[in-house]
Amino acid sequence: MESKWNLNYKTIDTSNRIKASSATPAGFVVTKNEKFNKNPEQQQAKDENDLKKLKVKRAYEKAFNSVKGIFMNVVMMFMSGNSINQFTIIIVGMLFSNPIKALKQTNEVFKEFEEEDGDNSFLLKPKLTYIALSIAQLLVGIYKCSSLGVLPTTTSDWLTFEQPKTFLESAHGGTVF
Amino acid sequence: MYKNKYLSLIFFSILLFVNNVFAIYKDQAGVIDWYQALVGTPKISYFQKIVGRSNLIVGTEKNVIANLNLRANTINWRQVLKPDEKLINLAPFDNYIISLSESKTSNVRIWNGQNGYLFGEYILEQGSNENIENGDILVHNNYIYALVRGKTVLKINNLTKSQEGKYQLNDNYYSKLFYNEQLNEIVIAGKNKKDQLIVTIIDNNGRIVNEKSISSVKFEISNAFFTGKNLIIKDFEGKIYSIESNKEFAKSLIYKDIKELVHVNGDLFIVEINNNKNILVKINDNSIEELKSFESVEDGIISVFTNDKDIYVSKTTISNNNSSLVEIINANTKETIKVFEIKNKFTNNGRIVKVSLDSYRKRDGTILYRIFTVTQDGSIHLYKEENIVWDREESLANIIDLKFISLPEITKNIPEAIVNSSNIFTQITSRIQYQFTSIKDQIFGKNKKEYSGIEDILKRDVYGFRQLLLFYTKKGKLICIETLTKKTVWTRFIGKDIDGFEGIKLSNIRSSAVQYPPVVAAIATFNDNDEEHTAIFSIDATTGEDFNYTNKNIPSSMKYPFKLLQTFRLSINEKQDKIRITAIIKSENEVEFYPSTQEILDTIKEEEKPIFFNLNDKIEGNTIRGYKLYINDEKKPQIDLLYKKVFPEDEIIVSYGFKEPYDNVASLGKVLGNRNVLYKYLNPNVLAVATIKPDEIYTSILTVYLIDTVKGSIIHHSYYEGGGETTIMKPKIVQYENMIICTFWNHGAPLTTEEQDKETKKLRKNIKKGSQIVVFELYENEIENQKDTNQEFTSYNYLQPYIVSKAYILDNAITSIGVTTTRNGIANREVIVSLDNNELYGIHSVFLNARRKISPLTNEDKQEGLIQYRPGIPITPKSIISYNLPVTGIEAIISNPANLESTSLVAAYGLDIFLTRRSPSNNFDILSDSFNKPILVITMAAVIIGTIYSSKKIKDNDFKKAWKIKSAKKEEKDKAK
Structure with missing residues (x-):
């Protein structure tokens, strides 16, 4: 459930803020730019730009959240050792399921930063970062698999599928009676 | 509440069933093997009164002395002589049995008749091996006189248990001892090389009283008897002669011509x-x-x-x-x-x-x-x-060949109405009826009917443990025994009334299929007018009847007017009956096919592949030959000699590799610790040959050659100083997959002397006396993951395998060797050896591994499952597969896969017969005995009950929630508030 203290950037009405600027609250310092540039349209565009920057910043923060997960996973990976047992299986499962889940949810995660009018190109970079980091996490999982020896990378893994040779000659007989 | 009662009732009744299931399972477990102790065909047999009771004493061709039970079909006791020892004669003496047997020494033994314990033993060292058959035993009062090798008379006093005299005779062709009560003299008679009757009379102290030779009578020494006074002889013409002890001539007695003379007692005889x-x-x-x-x-x-x-x-x-x-x-x-x-x-x-x-x-x-x-x-x-x-059935002690016959799949008699009936209604009703009866059979009928008749025995069981063992004896008897119950399914004596019949080989010419019963060919030689002939019989393996071909021109048995050199089965089928063609090699350039029709020759020609075959020397020869058989343009079979490989002059062949006919390989390579692969060299035409040559320093040197039998090239050659054979342990080789295992006796190194340098001393020290096992593993390449890229293997394509080998020591002498086979070759192979102490021993593949490292193991080696090299193979009592049974005189060990991949049926034969099941990789495909089935059932039942109960509960709760019905307790609480 959404916490009531969560700030949803989408709900911020920028137009209201412009209006509110006429009556700045006590202690609100008006910047020089604001003082001298009283053009409200310019001001509005500038504010919107600031907000976008803020959104991008927050989006990056969100994207980098998953990095913390990577470090924890690496630590767990080293702790669990290289023998196949219940723990390593669970850990490998986590290492794979988490980033895949994250990748699936990419758009949902960044939904709160999206503009209503639909121009969301500014979110592309954070999204890509997010995807790259998830993939990095996935790679950690693959690395774990290879160190466990469950990746079919060696000849022995494909041995079963090799066709036996056909023998052209066969010798019979043996000692005389 | 009532419902719960019912539930618990059901639950407990399930528990009752569970216990039952468990009991049957346990009951089925212990009976996986059977054992048949045999004595062989008697050559000497008589009834002897021991402590006032009759006892049947037999001395057999297999050199066994036995006392057979007169009431039940069991052996009271038996004594099996060593393989190199030959039983010559047996004689009763009071409550004892006296035996005379010959090996390197002459042995006179006194056995307790009641329990077979050895009572006394007198051994005479012998230099040569002449006239070992000429032995006789004479018992008089407390003295035992034994004539050994036609030359020496031993006098043994049974009271003092001492050998009182050893008297040498002047000739070594004596073969009978008699006692002259009147004169207290011993009359010794024989027939010398000039066909003369020779008689020596000695007194009690071995002094020669009289010596004479009579040449006027032509006779057989078995027709010489002593009446207590005179020697009586029947000559070839049927005349009877009498020789008085003090006369030098034979007196002819006037009587009719007789055919046979049998001594009864004293002067009483039976004449025919x-x-x-x-x-x-x-x-x-x-x-x-x-x-x-x-x-x-x-x-x-x-x-x-x-x-x-x-x-x-x-x-x-x-x-x-x-x-x-x-x-x-x-x-x-x-x-x-x-x-x-x-x-x-x-x-x-x-x-x-x-x-x-x-x-x-x-x-x-x-x-x-x-x-x-x-x-x-x-x-x-x-x-x-x-x-x-x-x-x-003592003929089982003379087995020439033994084959496992898998039974056909269970054929269900599906009613005609189901298969082809146009009326849907009848189809449905008969189908229901059929299924109902089969369910009924499964639930009620099966337990009662099991093993009730031959019909049931001839059906394959689920796991394929039920198979037929077809024994073929030298005298031409076929005995078919079922593996599960040891029941004789059928016997047939094909050698009956055929002169000089000698069984040679059995060959499976058709294996079981649903609609085809298995067929075997029994091949034998026999004499006809003093010429050697060959015969082949096609026999239905499930009934023992002659197999009748659909093609009426093919007879079910054939006789050929020559002695065959070799015979083998081709991979080509006869069209109508799917019978594999047998080739019978008459000489180096003549061959016969059975069955033989023009159509078959055409098929062989169509195949266009030449058939390669070998005619190798028997043991003690030194040549192996390779031939090519094909159908030439004139549509006649032609044989070309390809190669002749002669081993160096002083080397004699002592053993050839033995391969199981069924040898499936699951994995084409060996997976190493680093998950790389060494590809196996799986050439099916590799034959291992062991030769022995005498050596000056070491007693003998054993050489193992690995030969490609198609082109005759030597793939590998290694020799073992001190390697050789003893009378008990002959070299044996078994080959499977890419493995070759050779066992032989090592005579050990001679003593080191001071003059030798350190290196020689060290080398000599490493050669230990005892039985040795050498393991070879053949790989395509030494380099990991390197593979011969050709998908077709031909011997003419040069591919030199990489060979690893290691030698091991076993504490006991090995008399024969075999290996388990499984259906797909996934399970480990277990090498089974029979030891001279009458045990069958299974050696785990971990020990017999050529890749075991001498240096300490690395992590990768451990991953591969290797253990560090140690020369001794440990004997663990758990691996003795014959447990406490004395499985004696084993000459061969063969195996056949069951339907279960983990399990292999192993049969050992020679004198005794032992059959068991082996699962070298444990029973990975069936639940183990210790698996707790009740717990599984209880847990499942509990989970099911729990699920039903909780889902019901949840439904109730949801319902109550929806209608905001509060439970009585909650209401009270609320009211209290």
Whole structure:
């Protein structure tokens, strides 16, 4: 459930803020730019730009959240050792399921930063970062698999599928009676 | 609440069932093997009174001395002589049995008749190996005289247990000992090289009293007897001569020409005159007096039973095949006292060839008789007058070949109405009916019917543990035994009444399929007018009947007027019956096919592949030859010699590699610790040959050659200093997959001397005396992951395998070696050896591994499952597969896969027969015995009940929530608030 203290950037009405600027609250310092540039349209565009920057910043923060997960996973990976047992299986499962889940949810995660009018190109970079980091996490999982020896990378893994040779000659007989 | 009661009732009734299931399972577990102790076909048999009771003592062709139980088909005791020892003679002595046997030494042994314990042993060292058959035992008072090798007489005092004398005779062709009571002299008779009768008379102290040779009589030494006074001899023409002890000539006695002379006692004899008439006669100094004649005038066998008081003589007729008349005469009273008839299964056993008579007195004083017979096939039978007491299939001690026959899949008799009926209604009803009956059979019928009849036995069980073991004896008897219950399914005596019949080989010419029963070909040689011939019989393996071909031109048995050199089965089928073609090699350039039709020649020609075959020298030869067989343009079979490989002159072949016919390989390579692969060299035409040559420093040197038998090239060659053979342990080789295992005796290194340098000393020190096992593993390449890229393997394509080998030591001498086979070759292979202490031992593949490292193991080695090299193979009691059974005289070990991948059926034969199941990788495909089935069932039941209960509960709760019904308790609480 959404916490009531969560700030949803989408709900911020920028137009209201412009209006509110006429009556700045006590202690609100008006910047020089604001003082001298009283053009409200310019001001509005500038504010919107600031907000976008803020959104991008927050989006990056969100994207980098998953990095913390990577470090924890690496630590767990080293702790669990290289023998196949219940723990390593669970850990490998986590290492794979988490980033895949994250990748699936990419758009949902960044939904709160999206503009209503639909121009969301500014979110592309954070999204890509997010995807790259998830993939990095996935790679950690693959690395774990290879160190466990469950990746079919060696000849022995494909041995079963090799066709036996056909023998052209066969010798019979043996000692005389 | 009531519902819960019902539930618990159901639950407990399930528990009851669970216990039942468990019990049956346990019950089925212990019976996986069976054992048959045998003694062999008797060459000496007699009844002996031991502590007042009759005992049947036999000395057999397999060199076994045994006391057979007279009531049940069991062995009271048996003593098996060492393989190099030959039993010459047996004699009763009070409660003891005296045996004379020959090996490198002459051995006189005294056995306790009751329990078979060795009572005394007297050994005479011998230099040469001449005339070992010429041995006789004479018992007089407390003295035992033994004639050994026709030359030496041993005198043993049984009271003092000492050898009192050893007397050398002047000739070494003596073969009979007699005692002259009147003069207290020993009469020794024999027939020398010039066919003269030689007689030496010695006194009690070995002094030669008289020595003479008589050349006027042409005779066989078995026809010389002693009446207590005179020597009686029957010559080739049927005349009887008498030689008085102090005379130098043989006196002819006037009588009719006789065919056979049998000594009864003293001066009483049985003579057989023309038209099969047998007469009891008394031979006096100058005349022959007829006392009593047997009534039957048919061909018969005479046997004599003597007691202190009574002498009985029996005549058993053998002219009628299925029943024999036994006529017994009391030689003292000269009266016929008993006539009875015994039944003999002629078709199964052939004629009676040997008879022993026993008479015993019952408590009420009546005298009863026992007849012990040996039949042509080698089996033995005991009769109590006309009733048979037991039959023992002792022909099984002379097995030439043994084959496992898998049974056909279970064929269900699906009613006609189901298969082709246009009426849907009848189809449905008959289908329901059929399924219902089959369910009924499964639930109720099966347990009752199990093993009730042959019909049931001839169906394959789920796991394929039920198979047929088809034994083929040297004398031509086929015995088919079912593996699960040891029940004899059928027997057939194909060598019956065929002169010189000698079984050679069995070959599976058709394996089981649903609609085709398995067919085997029994190949044998026999004599016809003094010429050697070959015969081949096609036999239905499930019934033992002749197999009749659909093509009426193919006979079910064929005779060829030559002795075959070799025979093998081709991979080509006869079209109609799917019978594999057998090639019979007549000579180096002639071959016959069976079945032989033009169509078959055409098929072989169409195949266009030449057939390669070998004609190798027998053991002790030194040549192997390779040939190519094909159909030439004139549509005639042609044989070309490809190569002839002669080993160096002083090397003799001592062993060839043995391969199981069924050898599936699951994995093409060996997976190493680093998950790389060494590809196996799986050339099926590799033959391992072991040769021995004498050596000056080491006793002998054993060489193992690995030969590609198609082109005759030597792939590998390695030699073992000190390697050789003993009389007990002959070199044996078993080959499977890419492995070759060779066992031999190592004579050890000679003592090191001071002059030798350190290096030599060290090398010598490493050669240990004892039985040695050498393991070879063949790989395509030494480099990991390197593979020969050709998908087709031909011997003519140069590919030199990479060979690893290691040698190991086992504490016991190995008499034969075999290996388990499984259906797909996934399970480990276990090498099974029979040891000289009568055990069968399974060696785990971990120990017999050529890749075991001498240096400490790395992590990768451990990953591969290697253990560090240690020369000794540990003997763990758990691996003795014959547990406490004395499985004696094993000569071969063969195996066949069951349907379960983990399990292999193993049969060992020689003297005894032992059959068991082995699962070298444990039973990975069935639940283990210790698996707790009740817990599983209980847990499942609990989970199901829990799920039902909780889902119901949740439904209730949801319902109550939806209608905001509060439970009574909650309401009270609320009210209290």
